[in-house]
Amino acid sequence: MAPPLDPSxxxxxxxxxxxxxxxxxxxxxxxxxxxxxxxxxGRTAPLTFPIVVAFGAMTQLMTDPSVGIELQNVVHGDQRFxxxxxxxxxxxLTGTLTVSSLRAAxxxxxxxxxxxxxxxxxxxxxxxxxxxxxxxxxxSIEGEAGA
Amino acid sequence: MSWEVGHEFAPVSFDVRRFDLVxxxxxxxDFNPIHWNDRVATSVGLPGVIAHGMYTLALAGSAVTxxxxxxxxxxxxxxxxxxxxxxxxDDAGTTxxxxxxxxxVEDGVATIDLTVTNADQxxxxxxxxxxxx
Numbered sequence: 001m002a003p004p005l006d007p008s009x010x011x012x013x014x015x016x017x018x019x020x021x022x023x024x025x026x027x028x029x030x031x032x033x034x035x036x037x038x039x040x041x042g043r044t045a046p047l048t049f050p051i052v053v054a055f056g057a058m059t060q061l062m063t064d065p066s067v068g069i070e071l072q073n074v075v076h077g078d079q080r081f082x083x084x085x086x087x088x089x090x091x092x093l094t095g096t097l098t099v100s101s102l103r104a105a106x107x108x109x110x111x112x113x114x115x116x117x118x119x120x121x122x123x124x125x126x127x128x129x130x131x132x133x134x135x136x137x138x139x140s141i142e143g144e145a146g147a
Numbered sequence: 148m149s150w151e152v153g154h155e156f157a158p159v160s161f162d163v164r165r166f167d168l169v170x171x172x173x174x175x176x177d178f179n180p181i182h183w184n185d186r187v188a189t190s191v192g193l194p195g196v197i198a199h200g201m202y203t204l205a206l207a208g209s210a211v212t213x214x215x216x217x218x219x220x221x222x223x224x225x226x227x228x229x230x231x232x233x234x235x236x237d238d239a240g241t242t243x244x245x246x247x248x249x250x251x252v253e254d255g256v257a258t259i260d261l262t263v264t265n266a267d268q269x270x271x272x273x274x275x276x277x278x279x280x
Contacts, residue, residue: 026174033170034202035161036209039218047208047224051201052175076200078273080225086218129225 005068005109005134010102014064017056019120022049022091045087050095051079054115054128057097061113062132069134077110077131084124092120095128108135148215148280150257154249159210163198163232164240171202185236193231200228203243203270207261210245211276214259222256226274232265241265247276255279 027045031038036046062069087093094117101112115128165183172178177199180187188196204226212218234241246262261274 029170030174030205033167033174034205034209035163035167036205037213039212044218046205047212047218047221048201048205055176076228078225078227079201079204080223082223083218083221086221 004104005102005111007102009067009099009111011099013096013098014057014060016094016096017053017060018094020053020056020093022087022089022093024089026052027089039086040088043089045089047081047083047086049087050081050093050117050126050128053093053095053117054097054130057095057115058113058130058132061097061099061111073134075133075135077133078129080129082127082129084126087125091125093117093125094120100129108133110134148220148257148278150249150252150280152249152252156210156214156247156259158244158246159206159213160242160244161206161209162240163202163206163234163243164238165196165234165236167240168196168198168202168234171199171205175199175201177201193233195233195235197231198234198243203228203232203263203265204274206243207245207263207271207274207276210247210261211259211278214247215278220279222277222279224276226261226263227272228270229272230265230268230270232270243270250275252280 024042062071095115097115100114103110111132113130117126118124168182182199185195208224243265247259250258250260257278257280259276263271
């Protein structure tokens with residue numbers, strides 16, 4: 001069973017992710033992969049595109065040796081985005097993740113995360129909220145979780 | 148857009164094949180092998196390769212932008228990942244269907260309850276979008 005995470009992780013903010021330049025080719029790749037019609041002739045990204053930046057921020061958290069997460073034992077429990085505006089080609093984005101809640105129950109740690117996604121000029125674009133469930137290998141994927 | 152409480156949007160269906168998951172892995176940067184490798188997926192107790200939870204949420208988002216005529220008016224989108232979408236290794240793949248109903252309209256913002264199904268089961272929980280209308 002994975003050991004519980006250090007409670008001091010709650011409230012910790014990680015460094016901003018390296019700048020991510022959004023271009024029409026990346027938007028086309030993502031839109032095609034999900035079988036979706038292009039938005040605004042391919043200049044606007046699909047609604048879940050900010051996960052690319054948020055995922056980078058979550059990876060930073062999960063691979064930080066001081067955090068003690070075992071990557072293979074993490075399941076994505078939920079995900080929500082709040083938008084200031086859509087992501088568009090030409091945006092240069094960065095994400096800053098904060099651990100917004102941490103609770104241990106039944107051998108699992110439930111990590112609430114909030115990633116503020118802004119342009120490198122500091123203009124808000126979206127906030128991504130995710131719950132990461134960290135648990136023992138035998139229970140890690142069977143049953144309900146699907147990500 | 149002027150939506151009334153109870154309005155039901157035309158459901159949108161998506162075919163999901165292994166090829167799509169591989170494309171999505173590349174597009175999103177999420178290369179977890181449970182989304183493309185049966186050997187790894189079954190070794191962790193899954194019935195086979197499953198779609199990324201974020202893939203399924205992306206399909207829900209695509210339906211929302213279809214109904215809202217773009218992304219500009221969308222204020223939020225989210226869900227819990229409750230059931231895996233198993234994607235067989237054949238040419239047909241599987242089908243995910245996204246339905247939506249206007250649950251409430253308040254101060255010009257509609258809350259849409261999303262029902263996302265695969266193989267007659269809901270695969271996302273608490274799935275909602277809010278849209279300026």
